[in-house]
Amino acid sequence: DGGITQSPKYLFRKEGQNVTLSCEQNLNHDAMYWYRQDPGQGLRLIYYSQIVNDFQKGDIAEGYSVSREKKESFPLTVTSAQKNPTAFYLCASSMDGRTDTQYFGPGTRLTVL
Amino acid sequence: AQSVAQPEDQVNVAEGNPLTVKCTYSVSGNPYLFWYVQYPNRGLQFLLKYITGDNLVKGSYGFEAEFNKSQTSFHLKKPSALVSDSALYFCAVRDRSSGSARQLTFGSGTQLTVLP
Numbered sequence: 001d002g003g004i005t006q007s008p009k010y011l012f013r014k015e016g017q018n019v020t021l022s023c024e025q026n027l028n029h030d031a032m033y034w035y036r037q038d039p040g041q042g043l044r045l046i047y048y049s050q051i052v053n054d055f056q057k058g059d060i061a062e063g064y065s066v067s068r069e070k071k072e073s074f075p076l077t078v079t080s081a082q083k084n085p086t087a088f089y090l091c092a093s094s095m096d097g098r099t100d101t102q103y104f105g106p107g108t109r110l111t112v113l
Numbered sequence: 114a115q116s117v118a119q120p121e122d123q124v125n126v127a128e129g130n131p132l133t134v135k136c137t138y139s140v141s142g143n144p145y146l147f148w149y150v151q152y153p154n155r156g157l158q159f160l161l162k163y164i165t166g167d168n169l170v171k172g173s174y175g176f177e178a179e180f181n182k183s184q185t186s187f188h189l190k191k192p193s194a195l196v197s198d199s200a201l202y203f204c205a206v207r208d209r210s211s212g213s214a215r216q217l218t219f220g221s222g223t224q225l226t227v228l229p
Binding site (some may be wrong): 042090109 | 122147149154155156157158159162203217219220221222
């Protein structure tokens with residue numbers, strides 16, 4: 001997990017509220033990613049960014065939004081439009097998005113009540 | 114399109130015995146292949162990867178994996194299992210011909226339990 005921090009570790013929100021998950025890296029990596037993990041389903045890509053001020057939708061982007069204003073930061077907002085937001089969210093980064101290994105943060109567990 | 118399959122949800126092995134966690138993949142071109150490990154409520158930790166070259170890849174904590182192109186497999190192995198190896202293991206694949214950063218597909222994971 002070294003070099004990538006996610007906060008908070010646990011997050012509880014009421015249904016209908018937007019919530020923002022933080023992801024910061026000090027590895028000087030260009031590319032950053034957000035994944036969602038549900039039991040028995042592996043990881044699914046939500047959004048990714050290869051460079052500052054640019055990001056692309058992944059496989060399950062609906063109900064989520066991101067920004068990449070700084071190289072080291074890639075926050076994820078879970079909006080009220082996300083129908084089933086309770087999950088474990090993982091942020092990752094890589095030196096470049098094409099060939100390099102992705103390194104993961106410790107994750108944020110979001111529970112919507 | 115690319116995909117990866119981990120056919121076993123659960124693998125149990127006795128401490129000291131060899132372990133194997135299976136992974137098969139499908140890509141249109143040639144693959145990059147990865148293994149990650151996840152401990153409860155933690156992020157994924159990188160174990161090893163195959164890019165090119167030797168089919169036997171050595172990684173962290175004594176793990177290794179063998180790339181078999183004809184069988185489209187990349188099984189994770191360790192000669193002598195430890196109780197501390199008990200965790201959730203993920204295989205991932207990327208098609209080398211893909212120019213997009215998003216193209217890392219993960220398997221559904223295999224829970225390894227090493228029994229003392």
